[in-house]
Amino acid sequence: MKHVNPSFEAIRPNIGSSFTSLKFLTNENIKSHVWHYHPEIELIFVCKGSGKRQIGSSISYFSEGDLVLIGSNLPHCGLTNESTHNEYEMVIQFKPDFLGEPVWDIPEMQRISALLEKSKAGIVFGEEVKKKIGKEITEMHETSSLDKLCRFLKILDELSVTQDYRILNAGKYYLQTQVEDNERINLIFNYVKDHFKEAITLEEMADLANMRVPSFCRYFKKITNKTFTQFVNEYRITHALKLLAEQPLSITEVCFESGFNNFSYFNRTFKEYISKSPSQYRKEFNYFME
Numbered sequence: 001m002k003h004v005n006p007s008f009e010a011i012r013p014n015i016g017s018s019f020t021s022l023k024f025l026t027n028e029n030i031k032s033h034v035w036h037y038h039p040e041i042e043l044i045f046v047c048k049g050s051g052k053r054q055i056g057s058s059i060s061y062f063s064e065g066d067l068v069l070i071g072s073n074l075p076h077c078g079l080t081n082e083s084t085h086n087e088y089e090m091v092i093q094f095k096p097d098f099l100g101e102p103v104w105d106i107p108e109m110q111r112i113s114a115l116l117e118k119s120k121a122g123i124v125f126g127e128e129v130k131k132k133i134g135k136e137i138t139e140m141h142e143t144s145s146l147d148k149l150c151r152f153l154k155i156l157d158e159l160s161v162t163q164d165y166r167i168l169n170a171g172k173y174y175l176q177t178q179v180e181d182n183e184r185i186n187l188i189f190n191y192v193k194d195h196f197k198e199a200i201t202l203e204e205m206a207d208l209a210n211m212r213v214p215s216f217c218r219y220f221k222k223i224t225n226k227t228f229t230q231f232v233n234e235y236r237i238t239h240a241l242k243l244l245a246e247q248p249l250s251i252t253e254v255c256f257e258s259g260f261n262n263f264s265y266f267n268r269t270f271k272e273y274i275s276k277s278p279s280q281y282r283k284e285f286n287y288f289m290e
Helices: 101-105 107-121 127-141 145-161 179-195 202-208 213-224 228-246 251-257 263-274 278-289
Strands: 020-025 035-037 041-047 051-055 058-062 066-070 088-094 123-125 165-167
Touching: 020 127, 035 179, 041 127, 051 066, 051 228, 058 228, 066 107, 066 127, 088 127, 101 107, 107 123, 107 145, 123 127, 127 145, 179 202, 179 213, 179 228, 202 213, 213 228, 228 251, 228 263, 228 278, 251 263, 251 278, 263 278
Parallel strands: none
Antiparallel strands: 020 088, 041 066, 041 088, 051 058, 066 123, 123 165
């Protein structure tokens, strides 16, 4: 299988607007397999549904929809696919200077400016914020011209003051720092994405990156702020979360379907990441979904 770098996505603002506002109904925006980036900042609201999200080096599972802010040139995969079962998806895309560079220096814009700076590492918002802002984004989409812009700035301001959020990539994770890093790290990411169910050795990954093993380990930790083993385990555990929530498989089946070949190691790793056993997670997840 051929592994490619993230594709560049060209984005054009809506006619008569300084930014792009799009609404996709179920299965209209299938991009979960496409690893891409663009200079525009992206605010995505997924109404209902569940699935995996990969933004930078962060891989995680979402349920009951999602609200994320993805910074400029931060590579990511789409959030929806055929099995997401979302009601609809709202996507807002805007360039960092869509209002002009000087506007971010005025006092009224300082909070939003700080929010956009944090978005370079990817931000996911909590349940209450997601419900409130999701509704506002949907309503904003139906308006036009100046009213749409005013509502959008109000949404950004609300997001800038909430404490109900989580940064997705620890440290300063900017894949766009160097072209060489882009090519190498994304080759690695795509390989893991396609082969996480198989055994992956450091030797083959170092060879893929055209490095020796010690150099590869240092390089990967520097770029992602995690070891390669942690990254692969995180990908596998996220897939296990998806299976536990969505498929009637036994815990043992989930273990092997997620790329683990040792049940004890799977249980131990799952508890390290999720702070509960796979059976506890499934039981609690089903309880909250009822």
